[in-house]
Amino acid sequence: MTIVFQLLFTGLGVGAIYALVALGFVLIYRATNVVNFAQGEFAMLGAFLMVIFFGDLGLPYGLGLVISLIVMAIFGAGFNLVVYYPLRHRPYLPVVISTIGASILMSNGMLALYGPAPQTLPNLLDLPGLLIGGVFLDSQYILIICVTAALVGFQYVFFEKTLLGKKLQATSQDKEMASLLGIPVATMIMITFVYSALLGGLAGMLVAPILFVSIGMGGLISLKAFAASIIGGFGDVAGAVVGGLSLGVIETFGAAYISVPYKDAFAFLVLFAFLLVRPQGIFGERVAQKA
Amino acid sequence: MTTPLLRETTARPSIGQKVPRKFPWGLLLLALAIVTIVIPVVHPFNDYWMGLLRQASTQAIAVMGMVVVLGYAGQINLAQAAFFGIGAYSLGLGTLTLGLPWGVALLLGTLLAAVAGAALGSSTLRLGGHYLAMVTISFQQILTLVLINWISLTRGPDGVSGIPRPSILGLDFKSNGDYLALCLVVLYATGYLVWRLKRTRLGRGMLAVRDNELAAGVVGIDTYRTKVIAFALSSALGGIGGGLFASGYAYISPDQFSFGESVVVLTMALLGGVQSPFGAVLGTGLLILLPEWLRFLKLIYLAVYGAAVILIMVFMPEGIWGALTERVRRMRPPPRIVEGDVPFELGGTPDTGRMAMLEVTNLCKYFGGLKALDGISMAVERGTVHALIGPNGSGKTTTLNLLSGIYRPTAGEIRLDGKQVAGLPPHLLAGAGLGRTFQNIRLFTSMTVLENVEIGGQRPNLVIPGGDAGLRHRALGALSFVGLVDRAGLPVQSLSYGHQRLVEIARALAGNPALLLLDEPAAGLNLTEKQELVELLRRIKAHGLTILLIDHDMNLVEQIADRITVLNFGRRIADGTPQEVLRHPDVIAAYLGEVTDDAAA
Numbered sequence: 001m002t003i004v005f006q007l008l009f010t011g012l013g014v015g016a017i018y019a020l021v022a023l024g025f026v027l028i029y030r031a032t033n034v035v036n037f038a039q040g041e042f043a044m045l046g047a048f049l050m051v052i053f054f055g056d057l058g059l060p061y062g063l064g065l066v067i068s069l070i071v072m073a074i075f076g077a078g079f080n081l082v083v084y085y086p087l088r089h090r091p092y093l094p095v096v097i098s099t100i101g102a103s104i105l106m107s108n109g110m111l112a113l114y115g116p117a118p119q120t121l122p123n124l125l126d127l128p129g130l131l132i133g134g135v136f137l138d139s140q141y142i143l144i145i146c147v148t149a150a151l152v153g154f155q156y157v158f159f160e161k162t163l164l165g166k167k168l169q170a171t172s173q174d175k176e177m178a179s180l181l182g183i184p185v186a187t188m189i190m191i192t193f194v195y196s197a198l199l200g201g202l203a204g205m206l207v208a209p210i211l212f213v214s215i216g217m218g219g220l221i222s223l224k225a226f227a228a229s230i231i232g233g234f235g236d237v238a239g240a241v242v243g244g245l246s247l248g249v250i251e252t253f254g255a256a257y258i259s260v261p262y263k264d265a266f267a268f269l270v271l272f273a274f275l276l277v278r279p280q281g282i283f284g285e286r287v288a289q290k291a
Numbered sequence: 292m293t294t295p296l297l298r299e300t301t302a303r304p305s306i307g308q309k310v311p312r313k314f315p316w317g318l319l320l321l322a323l324a325i326v327t328i329v330i331p332v333v334h335p336f337n338d339y340w341m342g343l344l345r346q347a348s349t350q351a352i353a354v355m356g357m358v359v360v361l362g363y364a365g366q367i368n369l370a371q372a373a374f375f376g377i378g379a380y381s382l383g384l385g386t387l388t389l390g391l392p393w394g395v396a397l398l399l400g401t402l403l404a405a406v407a408g409a410a411l412g413s414s415t416l417r418l419g420g421h422y423l424a425m426v427t428i429s430f431q432q433i434l435t436l437v438l439i440n441w442i443s444l445t446r447g448p449d450g451v452s453g454i455p456r457p458s459i460l461g462l463d464f465k466s467n468g469d470y471l472a473l474c475l476v477v478l479y480a481t482g483y484l485v486w487r488l489k490r491t492r493l494g495r496g497m498l499a500v501r502d503n504e505l506a507a508g509v510v511g512i513d514t515y516r517t518k519v520i521a522f523a524l525s526s527a528l529g530g531i532g533g534g535l536f537a538s539g540y541a542y543i544s545p546d547q548f549s550f551g552e553s554v555v556v557l558t559m560a561l562l563g564g565v566q567s568p569f570g571a572v573l574g575t576g577l578l579i580l581l582p583e584w585l586r587f588l589k590l591i592y593l594a595v596y597g598a599a600v601i602l603i604m605v606f607m608p609e610g611i612w613g614a615l616t617e618r619v620r621r622m623r624p625p626p627r628i629v630e631g632d633v634p635f636e637l638g639g640t641p642d643t644g645r646m647a648m649l650e651v652t653n654l655c656k657y658f659g660g661l662k663a664l665d666g667i668s669m670a671v672e673r674g675t676v677h678a679l680i681g682p683n684g685s686g687k688t689t690t691l692n693l694l695s696g697i698y699r700p701t702a703g704e705i706r707l708d709g710k711q712v713a714g715l716p717p718h719l720l721a722g723a724g725l726g727r728t729f730q731n732i733r734l735f736t737s738m739t740v741l742e743n744v745e746i747g748g749q750r751p752n753l754v755i756p757g758g759d760a761g762l763r764h765r766a767l768g769a770l771s772f773v774g775l776v777d778r779a780g781l782p783v784q785s786l787s788y789g790h791q792r793l794v795e796i797a798r799a800l801a802g803n804p805a806l807l808l809l810d811e812p813a814a815g816l817n818l819t820e821k822q823e824l825v826e827l828l829r830r831i832k833a834h835g836l837t838i839l840l841i842d843h844d845m846n847l848v849e850q851i852a853d854r855i856t857v858l859n860f861g862r863r864i865a866d867g868t869p870q871e872v873l874r875h876p877d878v879i880a881a882y883l884g885e886v887t888d889d890a891a892a
Contacts, residue, residue: 035421086605093367093556095603096424097561100369101600101761104554177530223432226425234422261440272414275426279418 002134007252013141013210017043017249020203021225022232023155024196029235030172031192032084034095038103040222042200046109047208047217051119051202068205069162069198076197080190088189103218111215118212140273144206152241153197159237168192178229220264224251227271233281242282308782324479328472334469342539343579348474349536350375351575353483354559355568356528361557362565363494364521365501370411370427371556373434374404374526376548380438380532383451383543392458393538396584401530402817408526409519416518431550438545448762450544454537474535480569488524490759492749497521499735501744506733509695510798511721511750551593558596561603564610569801617699628741628767628779635768637800637834645709647674648806648837649694653714654703656689663689665861666703671806671854676828676838678848678869681858682881687841688730689860691810695727696720696841708805722751726804728795730811730841734783739780740794747798769801789820795867796827806837813844825850849873857881 021039028036049071053064080279083102127139159165170178171188176208179185203221211217225240228247232239247267254266331341353375360368381400385391391399407430415426433525438445456465457473464470488494496517499507509513537543555578563574578596607614648672654663664686672675681687692698694705696717705713707723715723726747735743744766748755755761770776773793778786783794792812799807812828813821821844828851832838842848848855848869855872857865865875872878 029421035424083601090608092625093365093420094368094608095420097557098601098604100424100554100557101431101597101604102550103597104600105597108591108597110592112594220432223425223428227429230422230425262436263435265433268433271426271429275422276414276416279422 004254005133005135005258006039008249009135009137011249011252012245013138013144013246013248014252015228017203017207017221017244018225018228018247019241019244020148020151020199021208021221022229022244023151023237024199024203025229026235026237026240027192027199028196030191031204032088032095032100032180034084034092035039035226036080036084036196037096037099037222038083038106038218039196039200040220040225041103041106042072042076042197043204043207043221044110044213044215044218045075045106046204047121047213048119048204050205050208051114051213055119055121065205069127069201072197072201073194075201076194077190079197080167084189084193085186090176103222107215107218111249114215116215118214122150123207123209132270140206140209144210147202148241150203155237161213164191165226226268227267229281230271230279233272233283236281236283239281239283324475328479331468331471331842331861333468338467340546343583344397345467345471345474345539345644346536347575347579348378348471348478349539350579351480351482352532352535353529353556354563354575354696355481356525357556357560358485358512358565358568358571359488359497359528361560362567362570363489363501364497364518366412366416366426366518366521368423368522369424369550369553369557370431370434370856371525371529372548372550372552373427373431374408375533375536375552375556376434376438376543376545377404377407377526378530379537379543380445380533381530382534382537383454384445386453386455386538387451387453393455394459397531397534399687399769400534401527404533405523405527408529409523410729411526412519412522413641416522427553428550428676431553435545435549438548445545448545450542451537452542453748454541454543456538456541461465470539474539477531477535478572481531482572485528485568485571487558493517493520495742495749498738498742500756502735502737503733505697505717506735507746508717509641509697509727509729509804510747511714511718513718513748517619536835547849554593554596554600558603561610564612564614566609567612567616568724570610570612574610577611590695591872625782627777629776632766632771632776633767635765635772635800637772637803637831637836646670646672647706648708649839650704650706651690651694652704652706653691654693654705655701656686656693656698657701657781662861664693665862667858667861669856669863669866671836671837671839674832675853676832676840678842678852678855679858680838680845680848680855681864683861685858685881686861687858688810689861691727691808691841694720694808695725698812718751721802724752724805725801725804725808726799726806727808728792728799728810728812730789730814732791732795734794734798735792736784738783739779740770740775740781740783740786743783743794744797745777747801750802755804766797766801769797771802772830773797774823789816792816792824793827799817800831804836806810806839807831809838809840809842811842812840813842813847821847845873882886 024039024042025036028034028039033133046068049068050064053067054058054061059067079102083098087098107258123140129139130137159169167183168188168191170181170183171185175185224247225244228243229240230243231247232241232243247270250270251266252261255263307708335341348543352373357368357371362365378400382396385396385399386393407753411426411430415423438446456470458464464473489498498508499510499512500514500517504514559574559578561574562573562577563572564570603610608765609617645669651667651669654664654667667686667690678686679690689698693700696715696719699714703713703852704711707725710723712720712723735746743762745762748762748765755765757764767776767779770779775790775793775797775798778790783791786794796812815825816824825847840848840852852869855867855869856863857872857878859881864877
């Protein structure tokens with residue numbers, strides 16, 4: 001029984017990372033109706049920034065984290081200006097292709113800078129972790145779960161209780177109407193990109209001590225976060241969180257009881273199953289086309 | 292309705308003007324193809340360059356697949372390297388492990404790729420485009436995992452070596468020169484077929500789906516089937532290319548078919564121009580040769596590809612070939628398709644003697660708790676113009692969307708000429724004889740006026756004799772009928788708003804519908820245009836066609852409607868002749884505001 005709890009804990013930790021990246025997906029999707037395929041690369045970038053500032057330059061962890069987040073925010077703004085903004089009036093396909101181009105550029109640009117060898121980062125908290133009833137709770141996993149919970153809570157309060165949050169919601173629901181009401185739509189979209197880049201970057205920084213920091217990590221996280229958001233119900237914030245957590249758990253149990261080499265395939269199999277049986281996901285509602 | 296433009300151009304002096312001979316591009320290309328096939332056979336050159344060309348030609352076949360699925364049908368495929376890999380491994384393992392003849396192994400790979408593509412497409416193509424992007428990437432990742440980890444089948448990361456080259460019908464393709472010639476033959480044949488496809492019924496259907504999926508369904512195209520076919524064709528082409536590639540190199544390994552390679556294929560298609568097989572060849576050639584010239588980029592070439600994808604999307608979305616052909620097209624005057632009008636037959640649908648062309652009984656549509664339509668009944672009599680009016684939000688467009696199959700009714704019956712049609716998908720309703728226009732015009736924007744109308748003429752169950760020429764004649768007839776035949780060759784987007792409305796009507800008429808649904812046809816028209824529309828509707832009616840019309844414009848409705856049904860808040864509040872209905876107190880209340888007892892007192 002301990003092993004089940006151990007796997008559940010690990011799965012939730014991994015799932016929290018998917019949930020963070022999936023949240024970024026969902027926010028950009030709601031603001032622009034476009035799926036940002038480079039969302040996982042934000043995580044890759046965040047992890048590498050920590051490697052640069054903490055590992056290479058030897059800054060204190062906290063300072064490295066803050067600088068990395070600032071760089072992520074600037075990057076998110078630049079990403080909007082280069083990849084999304086010039087194409088904002090075009091159909092979704094060119095924009096999606098453009099974000100795919102950006103994801104390739106980011107991962108391979110990092111490859112050119114750092115080479116293919118994976119990097120490592122130590123745990124943020126220099127604590128040994130907890131042992132409760134035979135279940136070992138690693139400090140980094142605890143941290144990930146707590147940060148994710150805090151961010152989900154923050155996001156809820158931000159969107160529901162603040163004026164800026166309401167403006168962002170209005171923008172995502174009807175850009176034209178929002179613009180008529182005097183909401184600066186372009187600024188709202190900019191904020192969304194910056195916030196999503198921060199979410200993605202933070203996910204990468206949190207996961208870095210658990211996984212190796214590698215060029216390929218972004219693509220894989222992207223795919224799983226997207227799968228998570230479909231499972232949860234695409235475009236739905238709660239769905240992204242529930243989908244991410246369930247996917248992390250499914251994957252961990254799959255790797256433990258079925259097959260390790262095919263660990264990464266479980267997410268996709270679950271995704272296919274959902275697409276066939278319940279494409280609107282757990283929380284999603286089917287929206288009819290309008291003429 | 293002869294427009295001034297027509298008179299002007301027909302009166303153009305033709306004396307002393309030579310008829311320009313069409314340049315025989317086809318013959319030139321054929322000659323070029325034969326020369327490039329013969330050279331490596333009779334005079335093989337440097338093995339390194341022949342190897343590059345072999346790689347380029349096999350990859351170009353896969354890129355042609357992208358032309359079909361992305362260029363024609365507008366659906367993304369980020370797993371073309373996976374389909375390429377299925378073809379390659381089928382050929383390698385088929386010949387080596389199973390001992391199949393070369394041709395059979397190639398066919399097997401092609402079929403497997405097509406089946407995988409069809410399965411992937413049929414599970415996802417009903418959903419939005421981003422699902423497809425993600426599912427194809429997932430498929431790509433799973434295939435890579437399988438190739439690496441299922442060692443007993445695929446031989447794992449070491450790959451498969453010693454893959455043979457074929458002899459076909461006593462001809463031997465073992466030498467590099469001969470094999471290159473074989474690859475080129477397949478490439479040219481594929482290119483020709485892909486080019487032809489665009490000019491077939493299926494190909495036009497794909498373009499229509501890409502341009503406007505909703506309108507494509509309503510004019511009679513089975514959009515889902517069209518997309519799945521496009522996807523299967525595309526993956527089949529990936530499979531053929533992969534098979535030829537495997538035997539060309541004699542050695543394959545999983546990393547040759549990774550996601551990165553799918554991205555390379557996508558970049559090739561986008562750079563060259565995804566609308567045309569020429570673009571596919573151009574893009575592939577450039578991206579195979581460029582790394583040779585830019586060797587110093589080797590380490591970061593994928594990063595450069597990524598940047599190139601963004602730049603192409605921002606600055607040159609139609610690719611190099613697309614930009615070139617667009618430039619040439621702009622320099623030439625738009626082609627005149629015909630001089631003068633073409634006769635048109637309308638209303639040839641058999642008279643079943645039934646009075647009602649359309650019978651709606653107790654039709655309901657609920658969106659969650661919202662009753663958009665709550666038990667509507669009405670009958671449209673054969674050969675009449677019936678108007679459906681009502682204030683905003685009264686359920687008019689919902690009714691039209693139910694009638695044309697865009698929504699499924701919650702309850703109720705719809706009979707078209709006696710046949711129960713409620714809940715059928717749009718293309719089957721079109722097949723049953725329903726034509727429709729949209730309130731916000733939905734044309735196939737990348738096409739010419741004529742092509743738009745031709746698609747209307749190829750609806751299911753409508754037999755037009757004479758094949759493509761007959762279809763063209765029919766479409767020109769429909770354009771003559773609405774007075775736009777002189778604009779047939781123009782891109783539809785260059786037309787004015789009013790003329791675009793007429794093209795939509797012509798598109799519906801080309802399908803010779805039993806019932807024509809017009810959703811606010813007068814919206815956005817000026818007074819003259821409105822009067823022309825009234826004339827046109829009268830002429831349509833004179834041909835015996837039944838029309839159901841939605842409009843706000845009471846003046847228009849009064850002029851042409853034989854009967855009016857009024858909706859308010861999803862219910863029918865009046866039904867009768869214009870005189871009866873427009874004096875009906877409920878109707879006046881609905882339009883001018885309820886006169887309540889309080890207000891009266």
